[in-house]
Amino acid sequence: MVQYSQTRFDVSFAALSDATRRGVLERLGRADASITELAEKFHMTLTGMKKHVGVLAQAGLVTTEKVGRVRTCKLGLRRLEEEAAWIEKYRQLWAARFDELDNVVEELKRKEKVDGRKKRE
């Protein structure tokens, strides 16, 4: 759990470490915007803005949707929280299964050792 959240937080913090990206989030907090609009607003090239939006999207802070030739960006915070909560629950289920599986593996290993000894005797 710690490790998973850590990765998630690292990605989010890296995404937030840049002033332009924080500005983009602030702007999207007011209204959805296309990449072209964001590029103009922050006096950047399209390619430069696409990179920033890519980093924000990677962190789940922004989602983008392409309609025709226009890619619209919107805040993705809520989704991020919901998805992270689900992923953590699903991970916990598997972690619990795997803790039990550890016991089975240990037992099979011990059995194999004993059987091996018997065969050699």
Next chain:
Amino acid sequence: MDARRESEATAMKNSTMLERKSEREMVLTRTFNGPARIVFEAWTKPELLKRWWAPKSSGMALLSCELDVRTGGKYRFEFGQDSSKSMAFFGKYIEVIPNSRLVWTNEENDEGAVTTVTFEEKGGKTLLVLHELYPSKEALDVAIAGMPEGMQETFAQLDELLATLGASVGRS
């Protein structure tokens, strides 16, 4: 120094990592302290799988588990409190490579994932990677949206069960 390092290693539990790898994929990784043939055995023998697939903390009871582990073979799990209130998970194995790879379908609904499990042995330990590929982004989104509710129900059942057990212990 070496002994200390070793005891630290045993004290440290192998961690389970889960990541949404793409719009359609979930990837789970975990290391086990045993050779691949043993971990594989625990995934493919019903009597062994039964012992770990429904851990107590999940609140689920495994009512039945049938596996025909070979390419084209079917499997079926039933979870629940009793057979009147059970939930079935089923599908078939589409690839079986002993001690290294299992691929199966999940056919309980139309939008089920294809699950691939690989077992990679290194120095007596096994790295297990479980990969779920959903037919579409929407299918995974739906699975994600539906899960918390199902899990809450499961946890509620567990609470009930614990309360019952606590009460009976108290009485005896």
